[in-house]
Amino acid sequence: xxxxxxKRITFDQNGLVPAIAQQHDSGEVLMMAWMxxxxxxxxxxxxxVCYWSRSRAALWRKGESSGNIQRLVELRLDCDGDTLLVxxxxxxxxxxxxxxxxxxxxIREGSPExxxxxxxxxxxxxxxxxxxx
Amino acid sequence: xxxxxxKRITFDQNGLVPAIAQQHDSGEVLMMAWMxxxxxxxxxxxxxVCYWSRSRAALWRKGESSGNIQRLVELRLDCDGDTLLVxxxxxxxxxxxxxxxxxxxxIREGSPExxxxxxxxxxxxxxxxxxxx
Numbered sequence: 001x002x003x004x005x006x007k008r009i010t011f012d013q014n015g016l017v018p019a020i021a022q023q024h025d026s027g028e029v030l031m032m033a034w035m036x037x038x039x040x041x042x043x044x045x046x047x048x049v050c051y052w053s054r055s056r057a058a059l060w061r062k063g064e065s066s067g068n069i070q071r072l073v074e075l076r077l078d079c080d081g082d083t084l085l086v087x088x089x090x091x092x093x094x095x096x097x098x099x100x101x102x103x104x105x106x107i108r109e110g111s112p113e114x115x116x117x118x119x120x121x122x123x124x125x126x127x128x129x130x131x132x133x
Numbered sequence: 134x135x136x137x138x139x140k141r142i143t144f145d146q147n148g149l150v151p152a153i154a155q156q157h158d159s160g161e162v163l164m165m166a167w168m169x170x171x172x173x174x175x176x177x178x179x180x181x182v183c184y185w186s187r188s189r190a191a192l193w194r195k196g197e198s199s200g201n202i203q204r205l206v207e208l209r210l211d212c213d214g215d216t217l218l219v220x221x222x223x224x225x226x227x228x229x230x231x232x233x234x235x236x237x238x239x240i241r242e243g244s245p246e247x248x249x250x251x252x253x254x255x256x257x258x259x260x261x262x263x264x265x266x
Contacts, residue, residue, distance in 0.1 A: 002243040002244065003243065004243065004244065005240045005243060005244060005245050008238070008245050018151055018165065020153055020162060020165060022160075022162055026160065027155075027159070027160020027161065027162075028160065029153060029155055029160075029162065029218055031211065032151065032153060032211065032216040044240065044243070074239050074240075074241075075239070075240045076236040076237075076238060076239045076240070076248075077236070077238040077240070077245065078164065078165065078235040078236050078238075079228050079229065079230050079232075079235045079237070079238075080235075080266075081238075083165040083235075083236075085162055085236040095212050096212065097212050099212075102211040102212045102213075102216075103209040103210070103211050103216075103218040104209075104212070105141070105209060105210040105211075105212075105214075106207050106208070106209045107138045107177065107207075107208045107209070107210070108207075110135040110136065110137065110138060110177070111135065111137065111138060112138050112141050112210065115209075133213075
């Protein structure tokens with residue numbers, strides 16, 4: 001597969017681009033993370049979603065410690081190429097808290113409110129391993 | 134309305150946080166833009182979505198020149214508070230190209246492919262005015 005598409009992506013001053021992961025069939029927005037060139041290429045080549053972990057400064061193969069992988073369905077770019085939309089098929093919870101997606105806090109009447117339940121407790125997902133991020 | 138929720142949001146070194154706009158009923162991801170504290174507050178206070186335009190270095194009241202406003206349905210934060218998901222009711226196309234959403238380029242077989250049509254030509258949306266961004 002060619003990599004001409006990389007020229008269409010605008011990476012920021014840190015070499016990163018935000019990537020929104022959306023469940024391909026339900027439309028649920030699961031999480032937002034960052035990719036560098038290598039993560040984009042690996043994602044397209046392997047069909048498994050790989051991010052760049054800013055905290056660990058390393059490639060982050062989603063699900064490598066939790067098993068909660070994201071299979072790539074389609075990668076899309078926005079109109080100015082500085083944001084990616086990654087359509088995925090998510091296995092298990094996407095969030096390190098064990099919730100299905102990361103956007104479980106709503107602002108209602110000016111106050112944060114938790115609106116979804118933990119599906120799998122983190123200690124069960126990760127055991128003694130470091131939670132992913 | 135209190136603004137205690139602001140403490141839950143992690144703004145980056147430029148005082149900005151990425152905000153993903155999603156159509157509340159269909160689940161369509163419309164666009165990604167940035168908000169500063171003032172934009173978040175204005176959005177919650179007025180119920181109309183306001184971003185921060187990095188190119189113009191000014192508040193960007195979505196739809197102010199095109200009429201294609203976003204009514205706020207709910208604002209959500211992700212697990213570490215550094216990304217917002219804005220559930221909206223979008224009037225007209227969200228994208229400055231006149232397409233309904235900004236993610237109209239898919240990478241297929243390693244090549245970019247346009248996958249959606251222009252609904253309203255930009256010159257019709259903006260007339261002699263500057264396209265929004």
